[in-house]
Each structure stands twice: as C-alpha cells, then as structure tokens.
Amino acid sequence: MKRCFGHLLIALIAISVLSLAGPSLAADDKQDPLPSWNPGAAKQAILDFLRATTDKQGLKYVPPEQRIATFDQDGTLWVEHPMYTQIVFCLERVPTLVKEKTELKDEEPFKTVLTGDKEAIAKLSIDNLVKILVATHSGMTIDEFEAEVNRWLAKARHPRWNKPYTELAYQPMLEVLRAFRAAGYKTFIVTGGGQDFVRVYAEAIYGVPPEQVVGTMAATTYGYAKDGRPTLTKDAKLLHNDNFAGKPEGIHLLIGRRPFAAFGNSTGDQQMLEYTQAGSGARLMMLVHHDDAVREYAYGPDTHIGTFSDALMDEARSRSWTVISMKNDWRRVFAFEK
Amino acid sequence: MKRCFGHLLIALIAISVLSLAGPSLAADDKQDPLPSWNPGAAKQAILDFLRATTDKQGLKYVPPEQRIATFDQDGTLWVEHPMYTQIVFCLERVPTLVKEKTELKDEEPFKTVLTGDKEAIAKLSIDNLVKILVATHSGMTIDEFEAEVNRWLAKARHPRWNKPYTELAYQPMLEVLRAFRAAGYKTFIVTGGGQDFVRVYAEAIYGVPPEQVVGTMAATTYGYAKDGRPTLTKDAKLLHNDNFAGKPEGIHLLIGRRPFAAFGNSTGDQQMLEYTQAGSGARLMMLVHHDDAVREYAYGPDTHIGTFSDALMDEARSRSWTVISMKNDWRRVFAFEK
Numbered sequence: 001m002k003r004c005f006g007h008l009l010i011a012l013i014a015i016s017v018l019s020l021a022g023p024s025l026a027a028d029d030k031q032d033p034l035p036s037w038n039p040g041a042a043k044q045a046i047l048d049f050l051r052a053t054t055d056k057q058g059l060k061y062v063p064p065e066q067r068i069a070t071f072d073q074d075g076t077l078w079v080e081h082p083m084y085t086q087i088v089f090c091l092e093r094v095p096t097l098v099k100e101k102t103e104l105k106d107e108e109p110f111k112t113v114l115t116g117d118k119e120a121i122a123k124l125s126i127d128n129l130v131k132i133l134v135a136t137h138s139g140m141t142i143d144e145f146e147a148e149v150n151r152w153l154a155k156a157r158h159p160r161w162n163k164p165y166t167e168l169a170y171q172p173m174l175e176v177l178r179a180f181r182a183a184g185y186k187t188f189i190v191t192g193g194g195q196d197f198v199r200v201y202a203e204a205i206y207g208v209p210p211e212q213v214v215g216t217m218a219a220t221t222y223g224y225a226k227d228g229r230p231t232l233t234k235d236a237k238l239l240h241n242d243n244f245a246g247k248p249e250g251i252h253l254l255i256g257r258r259p260f261a262a263f264g265n266s267t268g269d270q271q272m273l274e275y276t277q278a279g280s281g282a283r284l285m286m287l288v289h290h291d292d293a294v295r296e297y298a299y300g301p302d303t304h305i306g307t308f309s310d311a312l313m314d315e316a317r318s319r320s321w322t323v324i325s326m327k328n329d330w331r332r333v334f335a336f337e338k
Numbered sequence: 339m340k341r342c343f344g345h346l347l348i349a350l351i352a353i354s355v356l357s358l359a360g361p362s363l364a365a366d367d368k369q370d371p372l373p374s375w376n377p378g379a380a381k382q383a384i385l386d387f388l389r390a391t392t393d394k395q396g397l398k399y400v401p402p403e404q405r406i407a408t409f410d411q412d413g414t415l416w417v418e419h420p421m422y423t424q425i426v427f428c429l430e431r432v433p434t435l436v437k438e439k440t441e442l443k444d445e446e447p448f449k450t451v452l453t454g455d456k457e458a459i460a461k462l463s464i465d466n467l468v469k470i471l472v473a474t475h476s477g478m479t480i481d482e483f484e485a486e487v488n489r490w491l492a493k494a495r496h497p498r499w500n501k502p503y504t505e506l507a508y509q510p511m512l513e514v515l516r517a518f519r520a521a522g523y524k525t526f527i528v529t530g531g532g533q534d535f536v537r538v539y540a541e542a543i544y545g546v547p548p549e550q551v552v553g554t555m556a557a558t559t560y561g562y563a564k565d566g567r568p569t570l571t572k573d574a575k576l577l578h579n580d581n582f583a584g585k586p587e588g589i590h591l592l593i594g595r596r597p598f599a600a601f602g603n604s605t606g607d608q609q610m611l612e613y614t615q616a617g618s619g620a621r622l623m624m625l626v627h628h629d630d631a632v633r634e635y636a637y638g639p640d641t642h643i644g645t646f647s648d649a650l651m652d653e654a655r656s657r658s659w660t661v662i663s664m665k666n667d668w669r670r671v672f673a674f675e676k
C-alpha cells in the first residue's frame with residue numbers, strides 16, 4: 001500500500017501486537033475497551049455514551065448511518081508541544097522555499113522564520129502559520145508531497161523523547177477511536193493542520209482513512225505531466241482554514257452531517273463542540289486538559305500558556321462538557337510506556 | 339431520520355420492495371447482481387472488474403480500504419434532460435431572489451432567466467448556471483436549505499413522465515451502485531451539481547450518505563441565531579466548481595484517494611476518467627451514452643447536441659473506456675417500468 005512506509009508499518013505492527021498482548025479492545029461489555037484509562041467521570045462518560053447511542057431500545061439510540069464522531073488532532077490525538085509537528089516540517093522547508101522564491105526572504109512570516117529566533121517563531125499567529133503551511137506545501141504534485149512527508153516522518157524525532165512523531169499518539173485516545181468504530185461510528189479527524197499532511201499517516205496511526213480527514217485545505221490544479229500523465233499540483237491558494245468557526249464549516253463541507261461526539265483540547269475546537277452539542281439527542285463533548293508535566297506537558301487555564309484558555313474552561317463548565325485530566329484520567333499516555 | 343421525507347421514503351420502500359420481488363441483487367456469483375442489464379460488453383466489464391479486484395489470489399486485487407468508486411449524477415445516475423433537475427429548482431427560485439436583491443434584475447444571467455425565454459435559458463453556460471446556483475442557494479441556514487429542497491422535490495414533477503424527479507434514477511445504475519457496495523467499495527457521487535442539494539436525497543435514492551457526495555461547493559459561515567443556537571449559513575461564495583478538471587480536484591479535496599472505477603456521461607467527466615485510469619492496477623472507466631429516444635433521450639456524438647462530444651467518444655475509443663449504450667445495454671431504464 002502506497003501510503004504505508006517502513007516506519008509507520010512498524011508502528012502499526014507494534015500497536016497491533018500491543019492490543020493482542022494487552023487487554024482486548026473489543027467493545028464487549030465483559031472486557032474493558034479503554035484499558036489505558038483510569039476509572040472516573042471521563043471514562044464513564046465515553047462508555048455511557050457508546051452504550052446509550054447503540055441501545056436500540058433506548059431513547060438515545062442513533063441509527064448506524066448517522067454515527068459520526070470527530071476528533072481534533074494536535075493536542076487531542078498526539079503531542080502538540082513544544083510545536084505542532086507539521087509546523088516543524090514546514091519550518092524546515094522554509095530555507096529551501098526562500099531559495100526558490102527569493103522575494104519571500106523580506107516578507108513576514110518567512111523573515112522571522114529565517115532568523116531562527118525560537119521565541120519569535122513560537123509566537124507566530126495561526127494565520128501566519130497557515131501562510132507558511134500553504135507556501136511550503138505548494139508547487140509540487142500530490143504524490144511528490146506525500147513522498148516528502150513520508151521521508152521527513154521517517155527521520156524526524158521529537159526533541160524530548162527522541163522518538164518519531166508517529167509514536168507520540170496518545171494510547172488512551174487510540175483506544176477511544178477503536179471503541180467508537182467498534183460501536184459503528186465513523187471516526188473523522190477534524191484538524192487545523194493541513195488536510196493533505198495528516199492524510200499521509202492518519203490511516204496507519206489512527207485507523208482513519210484519507211476520506212475521513214478534514215483539515216485546512218489548499219486548492220490543487222489538474223494538469224498533465226510531460227509524458228501526458230494526469231497530475232494534481234498543490235496550489236498556494238488557501239481554500240479553507242479549519243480552525244475555530246472553520247471547524248463546523250469544514251465538517252459541513254466534507255461530512256455534511258452534525259457529529260454526535262466531538263473531542264478537542266483548545267479554543268480552536270470550541271465551535272466544533274458547540275455545534276455538536278446543538279444537535280438533538282445524546283451528544284458527547286470532551287476536552288483533553290494537559291495537566292501532566294511529568295509524563296507529557298502541563299499547559300492550559302491553570303498555567304496561562306497554550307490555547308486552553310480560562311474562557312474555554314468556563315464554557316466547558318457552563319455547558320457540561322467533560323474535561324479529561326491527562327494526569328488523573330490516563331493510566332498510560334503512550335504505547336511505548338511500560 | 340431528518341433527511342427523509344414522505345416522498346423519498348415511499349420511493350425507497352418501492353425500491354426495496356422491487357429488489358425483494360425481482361432477482362436478488364446480492365453479489366452472489368450464482369445470482370445476477372445486474373438484472374436490468376442485457377448481456378454484453380458493458381455488463382461484462384463491470385462484473386469482470388468486481389471479480390478481479392476482490393479476488394485475493396489475483397494480480398488485480400484491491401485491498402478493501404482502497405476500494406473507491408465515483409459516479410457522476412446528472413445523466414449518469416438520473417435523467418438530466420431537458421434540464422438539470424437542480425437548475426429547474428434554481429430557476430424557480432430566481433423571481434423570489436430578485437425581489438430580495440433588486441439589483442440582480444438587470445444582471446446576467448438573472449436577466450435572461452426572468453425573460454422566461456426557454457431557448458435562451460437552455461443556452462446558458464455552465465459558469466452562468468453555477469452563478470445562479472450559488473446566488474439562489476445562499477443566505478439561508480443549511481437546515482432551511484434542506485427543508486426547502488425537500489419541499490420542492492415533494493411537489494416538482496418531470497415534464498415528460500409527470501413523475502417526481504426522485505423516481506427518475508436509472509434502475510441499472512442503482513444496481514451497479516449496490517453491486518459495488520456489495521463488493522466492499524465505497525460509492526461516491528462526484529457531481530457538477532451543488533453538493534448540499536444532492537446530499538439532501540442521495541442517501542434515500544442512491545444509498546450514498548452525505549459524506550460521500552462531492553459536488554460544487556459554496557462556503558458557509560458559522561454564527562449564532564437569536565436564541566444563541568449555533569448555525570451555519572450558506573454564503574454566495576463559490577469554493578469549488580466540480581466540473582471538468584474540478585472533478586479530480588474535488589475528488590482529491592474530499593476523498594484524498596484515486597478512484598478505481600469512475601462512471602460519467604459527458605465532457606464534464608472526462609478528467610475524472612483520465613485521472614482514474616492513470617492509477618496502477620485494474621481501473622474501470624465507463625460512459626453512459628444516451629442513444630434511446632424511445633425510453634429516455636438520444637443525444638451525444640451522433641446527434642451533435644448535449645455534452646457527449648465527438649471528441650469524448652474519440653477519447654473513449656482511444657483509451658479503451660467502455661461506452662454504455664442505454665438502448666442496447668439496459669433491459670429496463672426506470673424502476674417504474676413494467
């Protein structure tokens with residue numbers, strides 16, 4: 001399979017072996033589909049929702065074709081600190097890009113990136129990050145882009161764990177994805193990240209096929225290579241920014257149905273959770289709170305850094321969204337932990 | 339289920355009853371999954387493709403997760419003459435629209451529509467039709483739009499058969515959709531029509547869920563109603579024109595994988611078929627040729643009207659695409675035929 005590459009394949013096999021070795025993840029009432037979760041309100045909320053919406057006799061039953069669940073990626077399914085993975089990929093491409101398009105070297109945000117000033121780079125706005133994302137991803141065919149991402153993922157390592165980014169998916173959330181699918185839900189990733197970037201590895205890591213990845217979208221242009229073979233080339237034209245209000249808009253654009261469950265971790269996911277909750281019947285809205293400086297990172301309303309604002313925590317409380325405490329709710333964070 | 343409405347439900351029940359009464363449509367080698375097809379090259383091409391791509395021992399085997407098939411709608415899955423169904427819907431909305439936005443009455447293409455001159459209206463370009471489509475579909479919430487389409491479909495009748503448009507799906511193609519799904523394919527509609535329009539009825543008529551409808555897309559804007567409830571409002575901003583080169587671009591945008599099979603009937607589908615064929619392994623490219631003036635319509639390369647050009651027929655021959663003769667290949671055209 002084209003989308004697979006050596007490393008991801010190994011990761012996938014490792015995950016499969018773990019699921020065989022550990023407690024079964026089947027959505028069988030007798031067995032625990034969420035073994036990496038500690039007992040508590042968060043775990044219970046997931047189990048109750050899945051039971052209620054698949055119980056044909058119950059009032060909260062959801063017909064199979066309507067079972068849609070959406071998951072933010074960065075900070076919800078995998079590590080987003082100290083920087084979004086895709087931004088690391090993009091930033092490393094900026095010098096090459098500026099060599100090709102010299103006029104960019106005096107333009108922001110490229111100018112800031114070229115200074116190498118980590119603090120300044122870390123402060124770039126989401127709009128500026130999207131600008132970098134679109135610029136560094138354009139001008140190549142979709143096949144070249146996919147190959148480039150695969151090459152990069154195979155060699156890139158997270159600075160803290162010195163592990164491939166693809167191993168930094170949260171084990172408890174991989175179990176949630178599987179439990180939802182076992183209950184007949186279609187699981188979609190709804191990410192502020194580039195749709196084409198996430199699609200490269202989403203199937204191998206998360207079991208989410210490309211057609212179920214919604215993200216920030218750039219246009220492509222259909223044309224013909226020198227040998228007459230049809231090609232799709234990535235443009236520098238942004239079609240859709242899948243953050244904040246863009247998330248429900250992106251969900252409508254690609255899915256066309258309102259989700260019954262939505263998972264996020266930041267203000268960028270707020271509107272997706274509001275939109276989910278506004279539907280009738282059972283709805284599940286959950287936010288991952290990064291409060292575990294030992295096993296991962298601590299940031300959020302209590303630390304006043306990051307994008308889990310006080311206002312978001314207030315909204316979560318007032319709307320009865322369930323906040324997942326990484327520290328208390330997750331027995332294990334990564335698959336590679338013993 | 340919200341997306342259902344009385345009429346479609348009846349149509350769906352009618353189709354289910356027919357499939358029970360008629361030969362079984364299960365993809366069982368002993369039974370014919372395509373009973374409305376006459377024996378011939380077209381029927382054989384479909385059966386051979388499905389057998390080859392699902393045969394684990396064969397060289398043309400396609401893993402289940404990669405099984406994607408795309409279908410144009412107008413003229414491929416249902417009647418498109420004398421006018422695209424959605425255009426009829428749009429044109430009937432133009433007077434209301436012009437009452438709200440009086441400045442449009444002197445602007446093309448609205449001016450032409452208001453004259454009521456059928457010949458002039460029939461000659462409007464695809465770009466002008468898209469302009470009408472976007473203008474008449476904007477300013478309402480997605481729920482209001484869905485309700486409006488449902489109301490219209492329930493009362494609108496095709497001028498020739500005096501039947502609801504939803505009964506004018508081609509029975510042989512409904513069987514093809516089912517046969518592909520029975521073989522593990524995800525069936526997508528890839529239409530030049532409005533994505534939100536087709537999504538309203540695609541599940542009831544074709545068994546294709548909203549998330550598998552790719553079409554011409556307008557933006558939406560997320561906001562809040564007076565009561566604070568989140569809403570998505572349809573904008574007049576065109577995001578993607580899903581015709582010609584727009585079809586492979588739309589496939590990449592929403593699906594992110596190359597189809598293994600593609601069905602169309604016009605120059606608007608040409609690039610989708612080229613893109614499909616450019617993949618490795620078994621690929622199936624088919625074009626419906628409307629050559630049946632008795633049971634439906636005759637138009638195409640031999641009549642020099644419509645959008646099945648001589649150039650398309652030449653390309654089909656030179657690239658070995660299979661042309662379906664409605665007259666010879668289809669034993670029955672509509673479910674309501676005896």
